[in-house]
Amino acid sequence: MVAQHLGAMPQTNPLVKSAVFDGNTITIQTNAKGKNCMEALKEAVNACVSVCRANSMVNCCEFCGSHDDLGIYSLAGRCTSICSTCFGKAQTDLSIAQQEIKETKSNVAAGIVGALLGSLIGVVLWVIVYQLGYIAGIVGFVMAICCMKGYEKFGGKLNLPGMIISLVIAVGMLYFAENISLALEIYNQFKAEFDITFFDAFQSIPQFMEESQISRAVFTDLAAGYLLMLVASTSSIVTTYQNANLKHEMKKIG
Ligand SMILES: [Zn+2]
Numbered sequence: 728m729v730a731q732h733l734g735a736m737p738q739t740n741p742l743v744k745s746a747v748f749d750g751n752t753i754t755i756q757t758n759a760k761g762k763n764c765m766e767a768l769k770e771a772v773n774a775c776v777s778v779c780r781a782n783s784m785v786n787c788c789e790f791c792g793s794h795d796d797l798g799i800y801s802l803a804g805r806c807t808s809i810c811s812t813c814f815g816k817a818q819t820d821l822s823i824a825q826q827e828i829k830e831t832k833s834n835v836a837a838g839i840v841g842a843l844l845g846s847l848i849g850v851v852l853w854v855i856v857y858q859l860g861y862i863a864g865i866v867g868f869v870m871a872i873c874c875m876k877g878y879e880k881f882g883g884k885l886n887l888p889g890m891i892i893s894l895v896i897a898v899g900m901l902y903f904a905e906n907i908s909l910a911l912e913i914y915n916q917f918k919a920e921f922d923i924t925f926f927d928a929f930q931s932i933p934q935f936m937e938e939s940q941i942s943r944a945v946f947t948d949l950a951a952g953y954l955l956m957l958v959a960s961t962s963s964i965v966t967t968y969q970n971a972n973l974k975h976e977m978k979k980i981g
Pocket residue numbers: 788789790791792793809810811812813
């Protein structure tokens with residue numbers, strides 16, 4: 728009955744895009760965008776409320792349908808109308824989940840192995856991009872992510888020490904990748920003229936670095952790589968911390 732009335736709302740009220748009733752909750756979508764959105768939403772909600780009142784409906788808890796002890800609560804950034812019993816249960820569930828995360832043991836040694844394996848993906852990518860003649864710095868972003876993901880997969884969870892270890896590995900491996908790229912460049916340039924191996928080329932890097940043109944190019948590559956690594960890690964540090972520790976706010980609004 729009410730569902731039918733609500734379903735017909737988009738035809739009678741141009742502001743309402745859809746109104747769906749699932750037994751306990753009504754979900755309303757509006758057509759308005761930007762500045763008018765709040766006004767439209769208010770009107771749409773009022774229109775829906777009138778339909779409900781006209782059909783002698785009452786407020787109830789979103790979770791259990793109870794009519795008693797209702798309140799407006801903020802659950803992890805979502806506003807909802809539930810009873811105090813269900814709110815208590817939601818709080819307990821969250822603290823149990825938080826406790827479980829706290830009790831998950833992280834294995835640092837396995838995490839380091841994971842981060843190193845992840846970093847190899849970054850090293851290979853760096854060398855390839857460098858060989859193709861592009862600025863390899865963009866790989867710095869990937870390198871940081873690969874190390875952190877590797878640590879999380881192998882070490883169980885990515886906590887703050889894990890994040891620091893991953894980033895130290897990422898910084899070291901990026902430097903290593905730049906050196907490999909440089910050695911490959913030297914090897915390819917001189918292998919025809921002189922009878923050298925890739926290892927000889929790698930060992931000759933310090934002599935080539937005395938050349939200001941080469942060292943400047945290397946520092947530019949590394950600077951770009953480390954900058955993007957910083958960008959990648961800042962955003963992941965924030966989201967990882969929030970997700971990993973379930974820092975969700977729960978409180979009563981009204
Ligand atoms: Zn309830």
